[in-house]
Amino acid sequence: MAHGSRVFEEPTSPGTPTVVPGIVPVVFGTAPVNLVQGIDNVNKPIKCESFTDFKKQFGFSKDWDNYTLCEVADAAFIEFEVAPFIFVNVLDPEVHKKRLTEQTLTIENHKATIKNYGVLKKSLKLIANNETLKEDVDYIASFNDDGLVTIAFLTIQEAVIAEYDMLDPSLVTATDVIGGYDVDTGKASGLECINKVFPRLRMVPSLILAPKFALDPTVAAVMRAKATSVNKYFKSFALTDADTSETVVFTDVFGWKNDNGYTGKLEAFCWPLVAKKNKVYHLSTHLACNILKVCTINKNYPYESASNKTIPIDKIVVKKGDSYEEVELEPNQAEILNDQGIVTALNFVNGFVTWGNYTAAYPDVTDIKDKFHATRLMHNFIGNTIVLKTWEKVDGPIRRRLVDEIVDEMNMWMNGLQGEGAIIGGRVEARAEDNPKEQLTEGKIIFRYFVAEPTPAQEIENILQVDTSYYDKIFN
Known part of the structure; x- marks a missing residue:
């Protein structure tokens, strides 16, 4: 038993992230769940x-290539310091694993380290002299700071064989990320878990991400589909990326985008990858964080574009084989990408920024609400909030008082949005022609909402000319 006073040190924690309730990203991918065995974190939306x-x-x-959720956690909580993010891990340690046997351990000073990452510690079996060693009697096993299992032997051992299961992220496929709903068990998996977010956490999913996996057109297609209808009543917005191993030059991106169907109205499509020192991120990850960061400046309303806002990187890269090659993108080249509905990263006047306002549907779609990220996100925010604010009125008695309550309350809310600069203007109307008595007797009532969100000032034209009259002032 210890006797006295002692101090235990912990690593310095990163700053406390700013919480942004207006935008809620939901990220699908893989995590090293062997490090936290015992926690139910497979196909469950978990807020962090x-x-x-x-x-x-x-x-x-x-x-991050094997554990994709960690990329987003690093960007969100360390680089941008924004929150919350909701994570859905699809790597199942009961399924996505492999067995290793007859591994001889190197023992030094009564200690050994298993060099393989992803060991499922509960499966660990140590054998010496044809006998199985007992944990906490013959040895103690724990994870070190690098996520490797270290073994401290309590009894003298010279030759020990290890057998264990370990995670195998390579077994996670697009099918696992897409997931589905099992009618027999009533359980959802993969992207189907988007519908579990609001019932579980009372938060409306605003952004859908799946870094690395969204390079697969089938995964991206399901992300776009889910964005159109979350829990039947809400809309979200998908952030996807081009596969830079197939789009090494910026002129390769246009064809790849269209050939693979990355053309959604509820989608931002990004190219290339971004990097800070030895850390490489998908641009969609930084775009999501930048959207939240801009939102904090505007009282949690997502009306301002994340384009031309600084991101903490020092270069942009593409993947070539097992390494990365730096890309130098000029403003005119970035503009060409933008004109094809592609978000990129540009190093110019303000340093590195996310650059581009158009959704993936542009240039084929030119409706204001569908061509700009900012207007689309704000339109989603307004539509989702209308559902939340009017839900309590559902099943109330249809009478003039109900109509006036909804119109007055929602117009007051619209006026508040206008006062905050989140919209240029908005109003709510209940029209008699929209509500004939045949409809009212069926229990249905219709309200009309009119709104104008601010568009991004993506082109500022300044006209410069010489005024010779100023020369008269030299001697007069």
Whole structure:
């Protein structure tokens, strides 16, 4: 038993992220869940508001190619310091695993380290002299800071064989990310879990991400489909990326985008990858974080574009084989990408920024609400909020008082949005011609909402000319 006073140190934690309730990203991918065995974190929407939250629920790894959720956690909680993010891990340690046997451990000073990452510690079996060693009697196994299992032997051992299961993220496929609904068990998996977010957390999904997996056109197609109808009543917005291994030059992106169907009205399509030192992120990850960051400046209303807003990177890259190659993108080239509905990253007057306002549907779709990210996100926000604000009126008695209550309350809300600068103007009307008695007797009532969101000032034209009259002032 210890006797005295002692101090235990913990690593310095990153700053506390700013919570942005107006925009809620939902991220689908894989995490090193072996580090937190015992937590139910497979195909469950879990809200995290800090890096500590994330590590507690999912663990953390620097191997983002295999553990994709960690990329977003790093960007959100360390680089941008914004929250909340909702994560859905699709890597199931009961399914996506492999067995290793007859591995001889190297023992030094009564200690050994298993060099493979992803060990499922509960499956660990140590054998010495044809006998199975007992945990907490013959040895103690724990994870070190690098996520590797270290073994401290309590009894003298010279030759030990290890057998264990370990995670195999390579077994996670597009099918796992797409998921579905099992009618027999009543359980959802993959992207189908988007419909579990609001019932579970009372938060409306605003953005849908699946870094790396969204490079697969089938996954991206389901993301777009889910964005159109969440829980039947809400709309979301998908953030996707081009596969930079197939689009090394910016002129390759247009054909790849159209050939693979990345043309959604509720979608932002990004190219290329972005990097800070040795950390490489999908641009969709930084775009999501930037959307939240801009939202914090505007009292949590998503009406301002995230384009031309700084991102913490030092280069943009594409993938070539097992390495990355830096890209130098000029403003005129970035403009060409933007004109094809592609968001990029540009290093110019303000340093590196996300650059581009158009949704993936542009240039084929030119409706104001569907061509700009900012207007589409604000339109979603207004539509989703209308559902939330009027839901309590559902099943109330249809009479003049109900009509006036909804019109007055929602017009007051619209006036508030206008006062905050979130919209240029808006109003709510209940028209007699929309509500004939045949409809009212069926229990249905219709209200009309009119709104104008501010569009991004993506082109500012300044006319410069010489005024010779100023020369008269030289001697007069």
